[in-house]
Amino acid sequence: MSDFTSSFWPMFITVIALGGILGCALLLWLSSKIKVASSRDDNTSGHVWDENIREMNNPLPRWWVWMFILTIVFSLFYLVAYPGLGSYAGKLGWTEVNQYEKEVATANKALEPLYARFVAMKAEDLASDKEARAIGERLFMNNCAQCHGSDAKGSRGFPNLTDNDWLYGGSPEKILETITGGRIGMMPPMAAVVGTEEDVKNVANYVLSLSGSMNDSGRAGLGKEKFTACAACHGPEGKGNQDIGAPNLTDNIWLHGAGEAAIIKRVNEGKTNQMPAWGEKFTPAQLQVLAAYVWGLSNNK
Amino acid sequence: MNEVPAAKKAEKAISTKEVVISLYKAQEKVYPRSVSGFFTKWRWVIIWLTQLFFYGMPWIQLGQRQALLFDLEARRFYIFNLVLYPQDLIYLTAILIISALSLFLFTAIAGRLWCGYACPQTVYTEIFLWIERKIEGDRAARMKLDTGAMTGSKLFKKASKQFVWIIFALWTGFTFVGYFTPIRELSQSVLSLSLGPWETFWVLFYGFATYGNAGYMREQVCKYMCPYARFQSAMFDDDTLIVTYDEARGEPRGGRSRKVDSESLKLGSCIDCNLCVQVCPTGIDIRKGLQYECIGCGACADVCDTVMDKMGYPRGLVKYSTQHAVTNNWTRSQMLQRIVRPRVLIYAAILSSLVVGLLLSLWFRTPFRVDVVRDRGVMARLSDDGKLENVYRLQIMNGTEATQHYRLSATGLKDLEIEAEDRDKDKNDVEDMKFSHSIMVKPAESRWLIVDLKIPDGSVESGSHKIQFEIEAVESKEKITEKSVFLVPR
Numbered sequence: 140m141s142d143f144t145s146s147f148w149p150m151f152i153t154v155i156a157l158g159g160i161l162g163c164a165l166l167l168w169l170s171s172k173i174k175v176a177s178s179r180d181d182n183t184s185g186h187v188w189d190e191n192i193r194e195m196n197n198p199l200p201r202w203w204v205w206m207f208i209l210t211i212v213f214s215l216f217y218l219v220a221y222p223g224l225g226s227y228a229g230k231l232g233w234t235e236v237n238q239y240e241k242e243v244a245t246a247n248k249a250l251e252p253l254y255a256r257f258v259a260m261k262a263e264d265l266a267s268d269k270e271a272r273a274i275g276e277r278l279f280m281n282n283c284a285q286c287h288g289s290d291a292k293g294s295r296g297f298p299n300l301t302d303n304d305w306l307y308g309g310s311p312e313k314i315l316e317t318i319t320g321g322r323i324g325m326m327p328p329m330a331a332v333v334g335t336e337e338d339v340k341n342v343a344n345y346v347l348s349l350s351g352s353m354n355d356s357g358r359a360g361l362g363k364e365k366f367t368a369c370a371a372c373h374g375p376e377g378k379g380n381q382d383i384g385a386p387n388l389t390d391n392i393w394l395h396g397a398g399e400a401a402i403i404k405r406v407n408e409g410k411t412n413q414m415p416a417w418g419e420k421f422t423p424a425q426l427q428v429l430a431a432y433v434w435g436l437s438n439n440k
Numbered sequence: 441m442n443e444v445p446a447a448k449k450a451e452k453a454i455s456t457k458e459v460v461i462s463l464y465k466a467q468e469k470v471y472p473r474s475v476s477g478f479f480t481k482w483r484w485v486i487i488w489l490t491q492l493f494f495y496g497m498p499w500i501q502l503g504q505r506q507a508l509l510f511d512l513e514a515r516r517f518y519i520f521n522l523v524l525y526p527q528d529l530i531y532l533t534a535i536l537i538i539s540a541l542s543l544f545l546f547t548a549i550a551g552r553l554w555c556g557y558a559c560p561q562t563v564y565t566e567i568f569l570w571i572e573r574k575i576e577g578d579r580a581a582r583m584k585l586d587t588g589a590m591t592g593s594k595l596f597k598k599a600s601k602q603f604v605w606i607i608f609a610l611w612t613g614f615t616f617v618g619y620f621t622p623i624r625e626l627s628q629s630v631l632s633l634s635l636g637p638w639e640t641f642w643v644l645f646y647g648f649a650t651y652g653n654a655g656y657m658r659e660q661v662c663k664y665m666c667p668y669a670r671f672q673s674a675m676f677d678d679d680t681l682i683v684t685y686d687e688a689r690g691e692p693r694g695g696r697s698r699k700v701d702s703e704s705l706k707l708g709s710c711i712d713c714n715l716c717v718q719v720c721p722t723g724i725d726i727r728k729g730l731q732y733e734c735i736g737c738g739a740c741a742d743v744c745d746t747v748m749d750k751m752g753y754p755r756g757l758v759k760y761s762t763q764h765a766v767t768n769n770w771t772r773s774q775m776l777q778r779i780v781r782p783r784v785l786i787y788a789a790i791l792s793s794l795v796v797g798l799l800l801s802l803w804f805r806t807p808f809r810v811d812v813v814r815d816r817g818v819m820a821r822l823s824d825d826g827k828l829e830n831v832y833r834l835q836i837m838n839g840t841e842a843t844q845h846y847r848l849s850a851t852g853l854k855d856l857e858i859e860a861e862d863r864d865k866d867k868n869d870v871e872d873m874k875f876s877h878s879i880m881v882k883p884a885e886s887r888w889l890i891v892d893l894k895i896p897d898g899s900v901e902s903g904s905h906k907i908q909f910e911i912e913a914v915e916s917k918e919k920i921t922e923k924s925v926f927l928v929p930r
Binding site for chain 2: 164170171172173174175196197198200201202203204276280284285288289290292293294295297
């Protein structure tokens with residue numbers, strides 16, 4: 140790294156850039172004239188190769204030279220205006236980052252009138268507004284579909300957004316909060332609290348019984364007692380707690396896999412699952428339209 | 441190596457004094473003299489036709505829109521009834537290949553027809569020259585004006601020429617932009633002075649390019665910038681029709697009175713009036729033979745014919761002819777028979793097959809397109825009803841200017857179910873609801889559609905299975921089949 144922060148390199152680049160330009164100018168000047176014998180009137184330069192190959196003087200037009208000079212002048216102005224000479228920042232103060240930011244700001248400004256209508260609307264109305272939905276769909280396709288799927292039905296580890304089952308709440312406000320700030324869902328490994336391996340298996344069967352899934356009712360009965368360890372988050376009835384993102388265990392929707400084995404794994408190992416925050420990427424109006432679109436996926440009928 | 445080459449020795453002897461010469465030369469202004477005749481007439485006919493097309497075409501409407509419009513912002517090209525998407529770029533390729541081959545063919549038959557008659561560079565130069573001539577007069581008057589002192593009348597002439605040139609150039613720039621922005625709206629915004637920054641730039645830029653190239657650069661563009669002149673010799677052969685000077689008949693040249701018999705003077709037909717040089721737009725002397733500067737406009741042939749008429753000599757001292765015809769003294773029909781030769785036939789065969797291919801492909805073109813993109817994030821998943829699901833996005837592009845409905849089906853696996861929901865379906869729209877289970881796409885729009893495919897879990901072995909989507913346009917009954925894969929995890 141020190142190679143690139145040392146003051147040698149900016150100097151090196153400056154010397155090469157200016158030297159190159161100077162070299163071009165010098166070459167142009169030196170090669171614009173030649174000496175020939177005055178007695179020649181055959182329009183050759185007087186150079187002879189291989190005994191009899193002579194060089195005709197086919198002069199370039201002079202405006203061509205002016206174009207060369209123009210590029211040299213241009214490059215000097217360019218180097219004053221833009222960062223080209225080592226660490227010199229240029230008179231215009233241009234950087235890639237501020238150009239990008241300017242372009243984003245311009246684009247957002249251009250989009251503002253389009254979104255102006257939506258800002259005042261309620262999510263319920265936005266979800267049934269054709270235009271808002273089309274924009275929401277495009278935002279979803281480009282940003283959310285990579286994980287939640289193009290049809291928003293998710294897959295293992297990525298919640299289905301169309302089934303009206305919500306980890307953190309399904310009101311438009313809650314969805315907006317989730318998209319803006321992201322979520323980190325964390326279940327600690329519970330095996331030590333639950334007890335022995337047998338106890339874990341029993342609890343797993345009890346959890347399965349909550350949703351009426353296939354289970355060993357004997358083990359489920361034994362597991363019920365141990366479920367108190369889980370109830371702190373999932374609630375005494377296993378209905379979950381949307382304030383902390385604890386899933387409802389009674390609805391037969393399994394984000395990390397259904398069946399006894401999958402549940403035992405979760406109890407033993409716990410699970411941390413994260414949705415990134417999107418607040419930085421979108422304008423507030425875009426977030427609002429996107430949240431309404433997601434809400435509409437399970438509330439559009 | 442001990443011997444000094446003879447040439448070097450001679451060199452030494454001559455080069456007693458040396459002078460410095462510049463390797464760059466100032467542009468020598470060419471003052472083409474006005475000319476009339478067969479080729480000039482044809483030249484103007486072609487100029488009128490091409491320019492009527494160029495300046496008139498954008499104003500022609502087809503229904504509610506401009507008949508020919510390249511809408512770069514919306515990425516749609518409207519060519520009369522045809523609506524092209526960026527995906528149709530292959531047609532542009534075909535048109536470019538056809539243009540190149542046409543150039544080869546025409547060049548092989550009759551030299552630089554393109555340069556002389558259709559190239560914007562020479563056409564606009566001719567138009568600008570015409571303006572110049574109307575205001576400043578013909579060759580001699582212009583030369584006198586340029587060398588003379590700046591007087592009131594000179595200033596007036598120069599200023600009015602500039603004024604007309606600039607107006608014409610701006611109009612050209614405006615027309616050019618009119619192919620990319622609807623020209624009627626464009627003219628409104630010009631009148632209300634509310635032209636956008638890019639439109640302003642392009643009108644001025646194209647206008648400036650026209651003004652600079654046709655007003656000042658002129659033959660310099662042909663001589664120093666255009667590559668075509670440089671490889672003309674690769675496309676010419678001894679049977680190519682070119683503007684030629686009949687040296688055998690013309691030489692030895694020399695001035696003479698009309699009354700004197702040229703036979704007795706032992707002179708050829710060329711009276712050395714130099715008119716062929718004066719009319720030449722690139723300022724060359726055709727009597728030196730074929731040169732790369734010659735744009736094949738035929739001005740020298742026209743002017744020489746008028747001179748021959750005056751002298752009472754037969755026409756055609758400078759004429760369209762071939763190398764073979766000149767050296768072998770062929771008759772006109774002998775010369776024209778040689779047009780049919782392998783080179784020309786091969787060019788013509790390739791060219792016509794490409795043109796036929798392009799027309800056929802346009803004729804059989806389905807006016808919609810479909811792209812299938814399989815969801816990459818998710819391999820496959822089990823749905824609530826225990827079926828194995830893959831998710832796809834279909835982009836349906838409607839290439840017509842009417843609302844279209846499309847029906848989907850998928851084949852390739854046993855018990856393959858398709859689930860595609862048109863969330864935008866408007867239940868109040870009677871027209872829309874007539875087409876049940878279909879996807880509506882608005883005129884010249886494209887839309888994404890999410891499609892789920894399902895098979896019973898465990899019905900096929902794991903791996904990648906080829907499937908096809910079939911999309912049928914309800915209105916036109918035309919079908920497109922697109923391939924994709926269905927993944928079954930282990």
